[in-house]
Amino acid sequence: MLISFEGIDGCGKTTQIELLRERLNREKLPAEVLREPGGTDLSETIRGILLNPDIMMNPVTELLLFSAARSELVTQKVRPLLEQNVIVILDRFYDSTVAYQGFGRGSLPIDAINQMNHVAAHGLVPDLTFYLDIGLSEASERRKDMEEDRIERAGQSFYERVREGFNYLADNNERFVRINAAQAPEQIHEAVWRRVSALLS
Numbered sequence: 423m424l425i426s427f428e429g430i431d432g433c434g435k436t437t438q439i440e441l442l443r444e445r446l447n448r449e450k451l452p453a454e455v456l457r458e459p460g461g462t463d464l465s466e467t468i469r470g471i472l473l474n475p476d477i478m479m480n481p482v483t484e485l486l487l488f489s490a491a492r493s494e495l496v497t498q499k500v501r502p503l504l505e506q507n508v509i510v511i512l513d514r515f516y517d518s519t520v521a522y523q524g525f526g527r528g529s530l531p532i533d534a535i536n537q538m539n540h541v542a543a544h545g546l547v548p549d550l551t552f553y554l555d556i557g558l559s560e561a562s563e564r565r566k567d568m569e570e571d572r573i574e575r576a577g578q579s580f581y582e583r584v585r586e587g588f589n590y591l592a593d594n595n596e597r598f599v600r601i602n603a604a605q606a607p608e609q610i611h612e613a614v615w616r617r618v619s620a621l622l623s
């Protein structure tokens with residue numbers, strides 16, 4: 423089973439992923455968490471380049487680097503784990519590319535980005551995608567003490583477009599579960615667990 427978590431920065435993905443991993447462990451179900459970009463030596467190296475505020479790049483270059491990191495992660499880690507019946511939890515997957523590089527940067531038309539995503543994910547589609555939906559001001563309040571990476575420097579209107587992208591995806595994909603991320607972490611976790619346990623059974 424492949425589960426992804428999506429949303430703008432600070433929406434609480436990492437917190438929820440950790441709660442879900444602990445719950446699956448308590449249920450004695452094998453689960454592995456991987457992040458995008460990252461998760462393999464090469465993909466972590468690409469992550470360092472992508473988030474480095476001192477490196478400028480063209481939006482298409484950015485799209486290609488996210489895709490390259492994804493192709494490695496899927497072939498080296500995600501697919502082999504799924505073949506061993508491990509539940510894979512992804513902290514972001516290609517929906518982030520649609521939201522950030524498509525709606526946010528406008529690097530390529532969405533159809534072209536969808537094709538690129540299909541190639542980079544080697545055809546893999548998540549069984550469930552949790553979209554933690556939060557307002558921009560609340561998300562930036564949560565992140566106010568954290569250092570900004572290259573992408574986070576893009577500004578308010580960029581993030582408005584990214585959020586519009588996630589809302590578009592949630593409205594148009596059955597695998598998406600939209601959750602109000604302004605709730606307490608435990609409440610969000612219960613909503614996540616209801617959907618995961620339903621799928622497991």
Ligand code: Z5A
Nearest residue numbers: 431432433434435436437458514518519522564573574607
């Ligand atoms: N990116 C892209 O552009 N294209 C792509 O295809 C992919 C990614 C895959 C990766 O950043 C960047 O790459 C990201 C998108 C881009 N960038 N931007 N901008 P990352 O992996 O370093 O980080 P992130 O994914 O943006 O998320 P984050 O900053 O780590 O935040 P989070 O995981 O969503 O939230 P959190 O760490 O769980 O919580 C943040 C804070 O809020 C923390 O203090 C928590 O204690 C608090 N929190 C969490 N939940 C709650 C609730 N429910 N209430 C109150 N407070 C809470």
